[in-house]
Amino acid sequence: MLVSPDAVPTMTFDWGSIKWFVTPARIPGAGSTLGEVIVNPGKGHARHNHPNAEEIIYVISGEGMQMVDDGEPFPIREGDTVHIPAGAYHSTFNRTWRTLRLLVTYTPGGEEKALEGAPDYCLHEAGVIAEWRQA
Structure with missing residues (x-):
């Protein structure tokens, strides 16, 4: 199955963005998760873990x-x-x-669902380009 970046939503946070290309919820039978994460200059994500x-x-x-x-x-x-x-x-x-x-x-796979609870989480539908603005 081919997955194009333009065909999946983008998660954004204060520190950057993520596109999940393969997830158990998105691809029938998938047992793992794969995605691209972009961490913006001078930014990072908080200490966390994935227990499972x-x-x-x-x-x-x-x-x-x-x-x-x-x-x-x-x-x-x-x-x-x-x-x-x-x-x-x-x-x-x-x-x-x-x-x-x-x-x-x-x-x-499946740990990506936990990111939806982050206070700075925003979901942009497939094809929408997220914008960052200087505060």
């Missing part, structure tokens, strides 16, 4: 700082892969002026 799923982060482009399991943050850059065990607290921060683009998976 492991996460894998692949850095498509950009640079940032990654914390896993409350350890010391370490640099990540294009080509790096980070494994986050189920239940491990983690956070990602973009320390540069360029966007940080990540490919993210959850196994098993």
Whole structure:
């Protein structure tokens, strides 16, 4: 099954955006989740965990700082892969002026639903381009 980025909604937050291409709710029979995460310059997401799923982060482009399991943050850059065990607290921060683009998976899938409870969550329907404005 082909999934085009223009055919899926975009989640936005104060720190960036996410497009989930494969999720168990969207693709019949899918057991994992796959999406692209964009972390805006100078932004990052708060420390959190996924009690029931492991996460894998692949850095498509950009640079940032990654914390896993409350350890010391370490640099990540294009080509790096980070494994986050189920239940491990983690956070990602973009320390540069360029966007940080990540490919993210959850196994098993479904953890993306928790993001809908974030206070800065906004869903943009497929085909709508999200805009950021300076405050």
